[in-house]
Amino acid sequence: AQSVTQLDSQVPVFEEAPVELRCNYSSSVSVYLFWYVQYPNQGLQLLLKYLSGSTLVKGINGFEAEFNKSQTSFHLRKPSVHISDTAEYFCAVSFGGTSYGKLTFGQGTILTVHP
Amino acid sequence: GAGVSQSPRYKVAKRGQDVALRCDPISGHVSLFWYQQALGQGPEFLTYFQNEAQLDKSGLPSDRFFAERPEGSVSTLKIQRTQQEDSAVYLCASSLARGPSGTDTQYFGPGTRLTVL
Numbered sequence: 001a002q003s004v005t006q007l008d009s010q011v012p013v014f015e016e017a018p019v020e021l022r023c024n025y026s027s028s029v030s031v032y033l034f035w036y037v038q039y040p041n042q043g044l045q046l047l048l049k050y051l052s053g054s055t056l057v058k059g060i061n062g063f064e065a066e067f068n069k070s071q072t073s074f075h076l077r078k079p080s081v082h083i084s085d086t087a088e089y090f091c092a093v094s095f096g097g098t099s100y101g102k103l104t105f106g107q108g109t110i111l112t113v114h115p
Numbered sequence: 116g117a118g119v120s121q122s123p124r125y126k127v128a129k130r131g132q133d134v135a136l137r138c139d140p141i142s143g144h145v146s147l148f149w150y151q152q153a154l155g156q157g158p159e160f161l162t163y164f165q166n167e168a169q170l171d172k173s174g175l176p177s178d179r180f181f182a183e184r185p186e187g188s189v190s191t192l193k194i195q196r197t198q199q200e201d202s203a204v205y206l207c208a209s210s211l212a213r214g215p216s217g218t219d220t221q222y223f224g225p226g227t228r229l230t231v232l
Binding site: 036045100101104 | 118146148150158159160163165170171212217222223224
């Protein structure tokens with residue numbers, strides 16, 4: 001079965017500390033991987049995506065993610081967070097080459113950055 | 116530039132009423148998706164359009180849900196005889212994608228929050 005799991009529903013962290021948000025997927029076909037951020041009362045905004053090539057992907061706002069095929073993971077990291085990074089983060093996967101790009105999302109991780 | 120817009124932003128309906136939710140995609144975007152996001156959950160796929168053709172409606176939860184995109188731009192999601200379990204945020208997304216590859220970025224609208232009383 002094809003699925004996406006975000007292992008942490010909430011992650012509290014202090015400002016300027018590093019953070020990692022975890023995402024694992026299950027698939028028997030090729031995948032494309034995405035991280036989106038959702039601020040309150042706003043739509044989802046793309047942070048970064050992995051399609052092919054280098055497994056380390058850099059995105060906006062200082063975020064990066066690493067694709068690990070053997071562990072079927074795509075964890076999101078930031079070396080030093082800011083208060084403004086407080087939001088909900090979603091990992092999403094597009095499965096296979098004939099899905100027209102429909103996304104399967106994880107349950108979301110609420111990142112709260114404390115001063 | 117203009118992003119994806121959705122209207123209304125908020126909709127309250129009494130159980131049994133019909134509702135219509137509108138999505139204006141980014142101009143020139145071929146692909147259009149609808150997702151349903153229940154409280155505390157990630158978005159779930161409902162249906163997909165390539166221009167005016169509805170190529171995938173596998174995620175529509177019942178025959179009370181109907182979507183259309185008659186001219187290949189604006190799309191409407193209609194829910195008939197609304198039930199309390201239909202309460203959710205309905206998200207629309209568009210992309211340039213013209214084929215099945217799945218690599219194009221989807222740009223999301225702000226969503227319509229539907230509350231069924």
